Amino acid sequence: MEQTFIMIKPDGVQRGLVGEIISRFEKKGFSLKGLKLITVDRPFAEKHYADLSAKPFFSGLVDYIISGPVVAMIWEGKNVVVTGRKIIGATNPSESAPGTIRGDFAVEIGRNVIHGSDSVESARKEIALWFPDGPVNWESSLHHWVYE
Numbered sequence: 001m002e003q004t005f006i007m008i009k010p011d012g013v014q015r016g017l018v019g020e021i022i023s024r025f026e027k028k029g030f031s032l033k034g035l036k037l038i039t040v041d042r043p044f045a046e047k048h049y050a051d052l053s054a055k056p057f058f059s060g061l062v063d064y065i066i067s068g069p070v071v072a073m074i075w076e077g078k079n080v081v082v083t084g085r086k087i088i089g090a091t092n093p094s095e096s097a098p099g100t101i102r103g104d105f106a107v108e109i110g111r112n113v114i115h116g117s118d119s120v121e122s123a124r125k126e127i128a129l130w131f132p133d134g135p136v137n138w139e140s141s142l143h144h145w146v147y148e
């Protein structure tokens with residue numbers, strides 16, 4: 001089954017949004033396969049955002065990500081990468097629809113609360129980076145009530 005990497009950024013942790021965000025993914029029917037609260041250092045954050053290293057906001061983005069603990073998660077489910085991005089909402093909160101996490105809880109692009117992998121390939125790379133020991137292997141007993 002498809003997996004994605006979701007990270008609650010330092011502002012999401014500081015603002016007490018961890019439970020709310022986890023709840024939205026759980027209620028949708030996705031399964032939590034990895035979870036840790038972790039503060040990352042600059043080289044690690046630079047590696048995670050390596051694709052954006054040429055962007056003018058890169059160093060500010062890295063400062064933001066290392067400014068406090070983040071909640072790193074693996075979520076699993078059918079189409080979880082694309083659906084996870086829909087649950088999160090557009091990158092710029094001024095364009096994120098109400099009902100999405102960023103639409104409901106964020107105002108500025110540089111404080112947009114949460115990250116989600118943008119493709120199955122990025123998810124694979126990000127899960128390998130953040131969870132070198134891989135996901136936790138379990139299946140929800142609700143599986144048959146979510147999938148036909």
Ligand SMILES: Nc1ncnc2c1ncn2[C@@H]1O[C@H](COP(=O)(O)OP(=O)(O)OP(=O)(O)O)[C@@H](O)[C@H]1O
Pocket residue numbers: 052057061090091109110111112114115116117118
């Ligand atoms: N113009 C900008 N100014 C400041 N920060 C930005 C800007 N554009 C993007 N960012 C930050 O960089 C992150 C990564 O940008 P990207 O274009 O990959 O968007 P995304 O894929 O929606 O976000 P994420 O990778 O965090 O899920 C954004 O979530 C945001 O925090």
